[in-house]
Amino acid sequence: xxxxxxxxxxxxxxxxxxxxxxxxxxxxxxxxxxxxxxxxxxxxxxxxxxxxxxxxxxxxxxxxxxxxxxxxxxxxxxxxxxxxxxxxxxxxxxxxxxxxxxxxxxxxxxxxxxxxxxxxxxxxxxxxxxxxxxxxxxxxxxxxxxxxxxxxxxxxxxxxxxxxxxxxxxxxxxxxxxxxxxxxxxxxxxxxxxxxxxxxxxxxxxxxxxxxxxxxxxxxxxxxxxxxxxxxxxxxxxxxxxxxxxxxxxxxxxxxxxxx
Amino acid sequence: xxxxxxxxxxxxxxxxxxxxxxxxxxxxxxxxxxxxxxxxxxxxxxxxxxxxxxxxxxxxxxxxxxxxxxxxxxxxxxxxxxxxxxxxxxxxxxxxxxxxxxxxxxxxxxxxxxxxxxxxxxxxxxxxxxxxxxxxxxxxxxxxxxxxxxxxxxxxxxxxxxxxxxxxxxxxxxxxxxxxxxxxxxxxxxxxxxxxxxxxxxxxxxxxxxxxxxxxxxxxxxxxxxxxxxxxxxxxxxxxxxxxxxxxxxxxxxxxxxxxxxxx
Numbered sequence: 001x002x003x004x005x006x007x008x009x010x011x012x013x014x015x016x017x018x019x020x021x022x023x024x025x026x027x028x029x030x031x032x033x034x035x036x037x038x039x040x041x042x043x044x045x046x047x048x049x050x051x052x053x054x055x056x057x058x059x060x061x062x063x064x065x066x067x068x069x070x071x072x073x074x075x076x077x078x079x080x081x082x083x084x085x086x087x088x089x090x091x092x093x094x095x096x097x098x099x100x101x102x103x104x105x106x107x108x109x110x111x112x113x114x115x116x117x118x119x120x121x122x123x124x125x126x127x128x129x130x131x132x133x134x135x136x137x138x139x140x141x142x143x144x145x146x147x148x149x150x151x152x153x154x155x156x157x158x159x160x161x162x163x164x165x166x167x168x169x170x171x172x173x174x175x176x177x178x179x180x181x182x183x184x185x186x187x188x189x190x191x192x193x194x195x196x197x198x199x200x201x202x203x204x205x206x207x208x209x210x211x212x213x214x215x216x217x218x219x220x221x222x223x224x225x226x227x228x229x230x231x232x233x234x235x236x237x238x239x240x241x242x243x244x245x246x247x248x249x250x251x252x253x254x255x256x257x258x259x260x
Numbered sequence: 261x262x263x264x265x266x267x268x269x270x271x272x273x274x275x276x277x278x279x280x281x282x283x284x285x286x287x288x289x290x291x292x293x294x295x296x297x298x299x300x301x302x303x304x305x306x307x308x309x310x311x312x313x314x315x316x317x318x319x320x321x322x323x324x325x326x327x328x329x330x331x332x333x334x335x336x337x338x339x340x341x342x343x344x345x346x347x348x349x350x351x352x353x354x355x356x357x358x359x360x361x362x363x364x365x366x367x368x369x370x371x372x373x374x375x376x377x378x379x380x381x382x383x384x385x386x387x388x389x390x391x392x393x394x395x396x397x398x399x400x401x402x403x404x405x406x407x408x409x410x411x412x413x414x415x416x417x418x419x420x421x422x423x424x425x426x427x428x429x430x431x432x433x434x435x436x437x438x439x440x441x442x443x444x445x446x447x448x449x450x451x452x453x454x455x456x457x458x459x460x461x462x463x464x465x466x467x468x469x470x471x472x473x474x475x476x477x478x479x480x481x482x483x484x485x486x487x488x489x490x491x492x493x494x495x496x497x498x499x500x501x502x503x504x505x506x507x508x509x510x511x512x513x514x515x516x517x518x519x520x521x522x523x524x
Contacts, residue, residue, distance in 0.1 A: 145355060147351045147353060148355055148357065150322050150349070150351075151349065151351075151355060151368070152372065153322065154321075154322065154347065155368070155369045155372040155373065156373070157372045161372055165368075165371075165372075166357075169357065172359070250359075251358045251359045251360075251401070251402060252358065252359075253402075
């Protein structure tokens with residue numbers, strides 16, 4: 001099954017069928033573009049407005065990637081701190097959980113009061129991306145094989161050697177799993193931040209284009225922006241999956257694909 | 261055949277009245293007296309939970325006794341055995357780092373000692389040669405069978421040329437064919453390196469085949485209940501494995517083990 005062309009053809013076929021159904025529904029019901037634009041109208045808009053839309057895509061992508069980078073730096077640093085002392089973990093973990101469970105859309109207006117628009121959007125994206133990195137890396141750092149730990153002790157390994165050569169490699173697959181989740185969440189956080197900011201009449205990311213298009217009833221452009229957001233998400237996910245595969249393909253079960 | 265390892269009988273280390281109580285109030289060992297002599301192959305045989313693995317961890321210094329004393333012999337050999345990296349430890353599981361190649365795994369003890377890849381290479385290749393894995397230096401643990409992983413684990417323990425090799429049921433998880441093969445290879449390594457081996461097992465047949473001395477443990481609390489000496493000059497091969505002497509020794513050891521288990 002894994003090598004069969006069906007694996008590629010079937011999902012593509014389903015996608016094509018959905019787009020066709022969409023096109024037919026618009027044509028048969030004679031729907032005007034401001035209710036539901038046909039796929040070809042959306043594509044046309046995408047090409048016509050490409051300058052504005054791609055510029056916005058870059059803004060959103062940039063916010064997402066910076067937030068992701070900061071989430072990785074902060075999440076890994078805090079996880080290392082957690083792993084070094086249980087007392088730190090007990091003290092700080094509840095705060096990390098509060099940050100995670102409070103819906104970011106509810107925090108966004110507050111951020112917009114205290115921070116500049118760009119920073120507020122960035123902070124929204126960072127808050128949601130931070131937690132999966134932190135919790136997965138912490139889990140990984142705590143998953144060291146106790147026998148290997150004994151072996152390091154017997155060999156007289158220093159704390160630093162144990163961290164660099166045992167704990168970090170053990171945590172790597174967990175971290176990469178968290179990173180894949182964080183990538184998608186960072187985009188969601190960026191979009192949420194932009195929407196909150198956009199309704200205040202500022203911003204220039206893809207989500208702002210969506211809000212703007214909705215106000216102007218420019219539904220084809222709204223669809224085009226939506227497609228670009230999906231595309232950005234897919235791009236991020238694919239890039240992080242590729243990274244994970246490159247790093248783990250020689251040794252980790254998750255990337256071996258049944259080879260033993 | 262290579263000359264057998266010399267067991268000159270000088271004590272390498274002695275445990276006197278050693279007790280070990282864990283924080284959950286389980287008493288693993290109480291009043292344990294035992295001695296390990298230089299160059300011997302001594303097996304610690306007993307039912308699970310008799311504290312034989314704990315005794316091994318005490319010797320390795322991985323855990324501290326809660327009572328009694330552990331004394332090392334006074335002479336030069338015993339002193340050398342206490343130097344860093346002079347103790348090799350083999351766990352029940354291969355305990356390999358999945359992210360490192362066979363070469364990288366065997367390199368580990370030397371790397372932690374600050375010896376670089378190039379400098380360590382001859383010792384690593386020699387250790388791999390010793391366990392018959394010379395052609396697998398670039399393989400990853402995932403790509404190896406259970407028996408081969410255990411060989412890598414043994415090579416890693418041998419790479420520092422230890423004076424004392426501690427093995428905690430290393431072959432328990434392997435099939436019998438692989439186990440017999442590794443038994444023979446381990447004896448060959450023991451003869452060539454002339455090191456001391458303390459071997460924890462729950463197999464009567466394995467302990468009789470390998471050891472020059474067997475300490476039978478009883479459980480709750482763990483301590484030595486019997487000692488059997490097997491002529492170290494006896495060649496250990498397939499002829500020995502099927503000989504009446506071997507069968508007799510196994511019967512004797514089984515009886516000692518049965519008595520140890522009745523005593524609890």
